[in-house]
Amino acid sequence: MIRIAHFSDLHYGHKTLAEADRCFGAAIDQAIEARVQAAVLSGDATDHALELHAPAALRLMGQVKRLAEHCPVLMLQGTFSHEPPGALSVFRLLGARHPIHVADRIGQVVLSRLGQWLPSDAWRFDMLPSAPLALFTCVPTVNKAVVAATIGATNAATSVSEHLAALLAGFAPIHREARALGVPTVGVSHGTVFGSISEHGVPMAGFDHEFTTGALFAAEAAAFMLGHIHKHQGWTRDHGAGVQCIAYAGSLGRFHHGEQGDKGFLIWEVDADTASFELRATPARRTMDIVFEGRPDLVALRDVVAQQSLSGTSVRVRWTVAEEDKQAIDRAAIQALLGDAAEVKLEGRIVPVVRTRAAGISQLTGLADKVRVWAQTTQCNPKPLLGCLDRLMSDSPEAIAEAILQDSTGSSACGCEPASDEDCVVLSEHACA
Template identity: 70%
Template sequence: MRIAHFSDLHYGAETLEEADRCFGAAIDRAIAEDVEAAVISGDATDHGLDLHEPATRRLCAQVRRLADHCPVLMLQGTFSHEPPGTLAVFALLGARHPVHVADRIEQVALTAGGEWLPSAGWRFEAVPPGARALLTCVPTINKAVVAATVGAAEAAQAIGEHLALLLRGFAPTNRLARARGVPTIAVSHGTVFGSMSEHGVPMAGFDHEFTTGVLFSAETQAVMLGHIHRHQCWEQDSGAGRQCIAYAGSIGRFHYGEPGDKGFLLWEVAPEDAVCALIPTPARRTIDIVFEGRPDLEALREAAASHGIEGAHVRVRWTVADEDRHAVDRAAIARLLAGAAQTKLEGRIVPIVCARAPGISQLASLADKVRRWAELAAVDPACVLECLDALAERAPTEIAEHVLSGSAVTNEPALLDPEGQGEVPALEVECV
């Protein structure tokens, strides 16, 4: 079967132009390639959308156009992007072919009549008669539910262990399908340990859902993944035939600093083999220009000329000290980049940090710290040290009585008693 695999469309108010242009071009190409089915492996929306929003209308129109050509399967993605229930409306579009929303763990058969037949439970016990393809669907796992059951500290390990058991549990049905000449496909949304993010960062940690070995253990020929915005794939030859795992990546370029092409995957899936190819979409072009200090306008002019900023989305970054923050001429930078489709200026300000008493924290005693402070402040520490000794040796009541008794009388002029009964001493607390 020839299957079009789309992922991470991220339709939203801010991403609508990029998402709709790229997804529309991808659908045009998929129809031209005469694909027999289409899979959207999660994150069709960037956030929860209201029905009256332009992004909702455009996404529904594009999915309807795709479903007029072939059956479409949509998988539940990340809950923060696709709140539960978001995809339900797409099953009601009424296109020429059905749209199936996979929001639970299940297997779905694509019948010879072009209908989707979901399993009653988590898998089929036998391959449905007339099946043209068998799809194993594992949508986003709700980690909060797992954490509430086993505890937050154990949640990551529990998810990995249960997904490994689950995927191995699908293998018997997939073997039956392969024996009957039915192509087998797994569709999921999550992170593979060791995969690369769209910014080239290896995804290494204990909270990632899958390993390639776990995904291969389901014994499907193709594994169509979503969530990571960078296209990448893994292949192996095994007793299950030629197997391939692949991320389609995001349909467009939604962030600065994402290298490589954006697009969708065109799959050829057979009972014993699976191959895929990335078909690029007209994603926007982004340029990053970074300065360690104040932006150099001449260097910026040269960079703009060498990269060709016409129609590109340009981000300029710089790092300056707090006292130089107003020396950056943002207006001049904007004028130099006037031909860009969008200009984003990001300045990082390094605050001035003054050490009030460097080295004081390394001294052992409080008295030594007072002497160090007095040395830096150019004052006589004797008075403060006397007060410190008094606090260490005397009770608070004794110190107060000593002060009130007149022992702290200074050489200041005496004050007259307001009642006319003579003079009263002028008291002064010298050190507090």
Template identity: 65%
Template sequence: MRIAHFSDLHYGAATLEEADRCFGAAIDRAIAEGVEAAVISGDATDHGLDLHEPATRRLCAQVRRLADHCPVLMLQGTFSHEPPGTLAVFGLLGARHPVYVAERIEQVVLMEDGRWLSSTGWRFDLVPAGARALLTCVPTINKAVVAATVGAVEAPQAVGEHLALLLRGFALTNRRARARGVPTIAVSHGTVFGSVSEHGVPMAGFDHEFSTGVLFSAETQAVMLGHIHRHQRWEQEVPEGRQCIAYAGSIGRFHFGEHGDKGFLLWEVTPDGAACELVPTPARRTIDIVFEGRPDLEALREAAASHGIDGAHVRVRWTVADEDRHAVDRAAIARLLAGAAHTKLEGRIVPIVRARAPGISQLTSLADKVQRWADLTGVEPTCVLDCLEALVERAPAEIAEQLLSGSAETHELEPGGPGQQDEVRGR
């Protein structure tokens, strides 16, 4: 079977333009390639959407257009992106072919007449007659439920252990399907240990749902994954054929700094093996220009010319001290990047940090505290101490009168020449 695998569409108010342009182009290509079925492996929406929102209407229209060409299966994704129940409306679209929404752990068969048939329990004991493909569906796991059962500390390990048992339990039905010449596919939404995020960060931790070994243990030929926004794959040859695990990645580029192409996967799945190809979409181009200090306008002009910013989304970052924060000419930067489709300016301000003087609070006199401060900061304290003594011994009016008359005296200076008077004025 030839299957189109889409994932992480993230339709929402802020992402609509990027998501709809890329998903629309992907559907056009999938139809042109003559795919026999389509899978959307989670996070079709970026957040809970109201029915009257433009993003809802556009997503429904695109899924309807896809379902007019072939049967579509949609998997429940991350709860924060797709609150439970969000996808139910897509099963009511009434296109030429049905849209099946997988919201629980189950197996689903695509029948020869184009219908979807789901298992009453978590799996089929026997593969239904007339099956064209068998899909094992494992949507996002609610870790809160697991934590409520086994405790928050044990929850991450418990999720992994139970998923490993679950996927091994699907192997028997998948072997029976393969023996009857039916392609087998697993569809899930989660994180594979050792996968790499769209920003190049390896996903290593105890709270990730899968390992490649656990996914291969279900004995399906293809494993279609969602959640990670970067396309990547793992393959192995076994006596039963070639197994392949792959993330489709996000349909578009929704954040700055994302690595790799964006697109959807075109799968060829047989009872003996699976292979996939990434088909790029017209995702937006993003450019990051980073300055360690204050932005250099000439360097920025050269970077803009070398990268070709016309139509791109450009982010300029810089780091400056707090006293230089107002020296950055944001208007000049915006003028230099006028050809960009969108410009984002991010300045990081390093605050001035003043160290405390250790032990200063234990000193009894103000003069001793000033002396301690001067020692730590490298300041000559004589002038400050003289002024402090004058404040203590003289009335404010007397000090002001002496300063204004230009004949102020201190206990260290006798009335005399102009040089002494200038020194007093300086103090």
């Protein structure tokens, strides 16, 4: 049996450095304490392309070197937008007590009992090297652009999963051979499993996902360690000869608001025919979403603040208002109420005003006729509008203003029912014209 620490989706970057480094550092401490014999990073160690002198790159290399001082490390190529091709090559040059293997092509690698990585020359071994401690099958991120260029863009999405399924089935014979010799077998990949759940609770049910659980189980590896989805989840199958496990470690930190589930890494125990894993939590940041259907209620917001401490919490306030109310949002007051939070994000959704056009209104010559057609289109009562219009047309502005100032009954100056704000705006526009 071999004990392996499985880390994934570290996402070291300029903006994520504090969260990523705090969580990865704590995870390495726990892995060393657990006396793991090997460590696997299953993709997306970086959040974007990093220059070598960038603080995030230096911290990541320092942490990986610290991990390699304890045990051999395997790093898998992740999503190209996060880890550009070749971004992991520098880790091969880190000098540590134990070697670091970078898996940036499809292939297999044996961890020997002497602690050395012995990679296959081709996509798989024809015969296992001597004294293997464990066999790792590596399937890094597939470049779909290459697939599209080869077979055409129309069929590229579905063809990737079909070719990967055939590839995984091709690893089964060597895995069976290793199992017969008592050697633990481990698959490592980065991609989406059909039916998995994203960190925001969304089922991954598209036709362009790389894997199915059936295809992964068909490889007949005892353990399959996955990266890419930030929510920890797993699948288990007892195939008679033993227990197979597939699992996402999830992201080490909480990098976005609304992410569900605990954050951490996995401690695997893998034997020739069985596998099991345990989630170990990391000190990921706490996030909170406060959502208002209309304008933010400062009283309700004050109650939320009074009920719990926001120290160290990243708070996101969301609201939805009509376009005419967007200037009424007091962002400074919201920021002041949430002053104890580690981070405050204000996100307002503005619902645009939709105006209905009255067909044929431009062909009418009389203003009163235009008001009647407009009122019919917008389902307004035309009587108060026409009354106000008559007053606008017959009296001077001074007389109308004086009548409004003297009026104390709440009725309109023309003696009709008060018109709505929108009606008054329209009438004012006509009067000005």
